[in-house]
Amino acid sequence: MRGFRARHAIAATAVALATVLGAGGWAADTQTPVTGPPPGSAAFAADASPGPRPPDPVTASPADVAAFFAAAAPARQDALAARYPLVVGNLDGAPVALRYRANALALAAERTRELARATDPALTPQDHQAARTRAERYRTLLDGGRQVLAFDPRGRGQVAEVYGDLATAARTAVVVPGSDIDLLSFDRASDPYGTPAGMAQALYRATDGRTAVIAWAGYTTPVGLGPDAATEDLARAGASRLTRLLDGLAATTRPQAPATVFCHSYGSVVCGLARPTPARASGVVVLGSPGMGVDSAADLDPGVPLWATARNGSDWIGDVPNVRLLGLGHGADPTAPGFGARPLPATGSHGHTGYFAPGTASLAAYAAVALGRA
Template sequence: MNRLWIVALLLLAAPAVWLFGPTEAVADQLPGAAAWTADPRHLPDPATTTPAQVAAYFAGLPAGAGAALAREYPTVVGNLDGVPAALRYAANGDPSYAGRQILTLDRRGDGRIVEVLGDLDAAERVVILIPGVDTTLADFDTGLGHVRRRAPAWQARQLFSQVRPGVAVIAWLGYDPPEGVRRAALREDRAASGALALERFVDGLVAQRPDRSITVVGHSYGSIVAGRAAAHLPAQVSDIVAIGSPGMGVSNRAALGGTARVWAGSAPDDWTRKLPSIRVLGLGHGRLPIDPAFGALPLPAGNVSGHDGYFMPGSVALTAIARIATGAALPQDQPALNAS
């Protein structure tokens, strides 16, 4: 084979590898981690220490030592799963979020932020909301395009207003969603990395209180994050809810793995209903979870409008998610409510 043929093959292969290459999960390094791990006190390495081990380390510190570490290394303590919530809130005490319970704050790149509504330490039940494409730190409060119903912080408040005392709601932008519906959104690399972060985050919640029940709600691309994590989430995750989902990366519920009940709902006019149920060479996200053949439990969504209306006041989806989160049964006519 002459040199021109070799060059031609390389030129053809490069786009194929870029488009169809293997899915890669990349774990985030915490801001300030280098100085933290170099500390002679042998502080827990964020890359190798489990959230349970982190929790045990902080539980064993003398009075005031944890608060001192939070002051000395706020970007590590404020983002390290397993650290007590109060210390993380204190470490993330940015004036921009005064009076709010910020469990994660990382301003690098598109940013990361996790906000808690309710008393997390006392909560018997926790709901984690995972947003989708184009969500960033900059639009966490305002919503993409300044459309309020798209804002994770607003969505979490709508759900929190529906749940009973003893339930905490968490708006979890703990990963880097794709920018726009382009290559990254068609693939699952961001979801795979997000799943690693979600698994660690949930492990931290369980380490702090093993008896609590957790519901994970993934909207749009966020449902793929939940799907990628499903097999590795602990038994305390009782329910996974997919709303406006383009697919969860598999062809059916059994392929997700894990022990949680899986629910799926889609607005009658949600554009994701028109997506093909395919997954070929790393592109696409498999069968839509609202397809009966997928095997998910149907979530009411019959009066929801569009791709971003699930948390609007009066939404049957919002009511259903609140009932799931509190352990209440859903109405028996839910399949009809979910019909297109």
């Protein structure tokens, strides 16, 4: 009888985890994470133009990349960005301004390609509509001098955008989002503070522009209801990409301190598995967290302060069982007193996506942490 109860409890926990963590909808899609550098990387590494051979995006560290570009003449940098825009635009360690230019070229090229697909008679009407949607998305990212730090059209698409000036800001911050975020949902008019762009803009304004903030949709996130949101596979892949981003910032920017990382929902699992070191991060803040993939703050680097935002009463994440069982679940609740995180208030916030809303105690606290005043 005890064995039956145990099996029943395991099954119930699995169902609860899969149901609650898939708050984005009733889709059961299983995602294949986009990993590795984009197409063109082999040609970039083999480029035979005069000067030292470019670093291999597959094996070179961001510090190696930064050293190469520091020694390369501006004309060669521009030429490489023009020939390999998708590669240079996503190359952590490359100069930030060069990445902006490369990504503008890549976005323009992809928009042209999608516009052609939108009228290709060999494709279906559904394909035409999807192509028009993507082309419009690329157009908006090209408008108004937006600072696109990364752009990868593979899969559901990935993008990162900078608010502020990474070259001059005394402090930097990175926003890591949770489920259902990709190229098309990176920013939106409805529920803006549930998107990385909306969170980053709110934080940038709350610090009066003294912190440059990166909205980072740079990993494959879970979609809707399904096993991806209840397991750590996508988070592990995302953790590797987040670590490279932070290493690239350390190699190319010179703020007073490394970035503070703000991790929302499933993004807090990414941050927990990344285990940032003091060289990569000044602190980690989790909000709306289902767990961090660790048992306590003691499992993370003690040199990186960890803050956990109190959960507001209307955040559905409070229904998530804080367990790790048979590969399901993300472990202990970071807001629990025994976890070991420093508490942050959530007064005034509502729902799972309201912690960055202007006027909330949580956003004011995030600004203080980002500015090094917490």
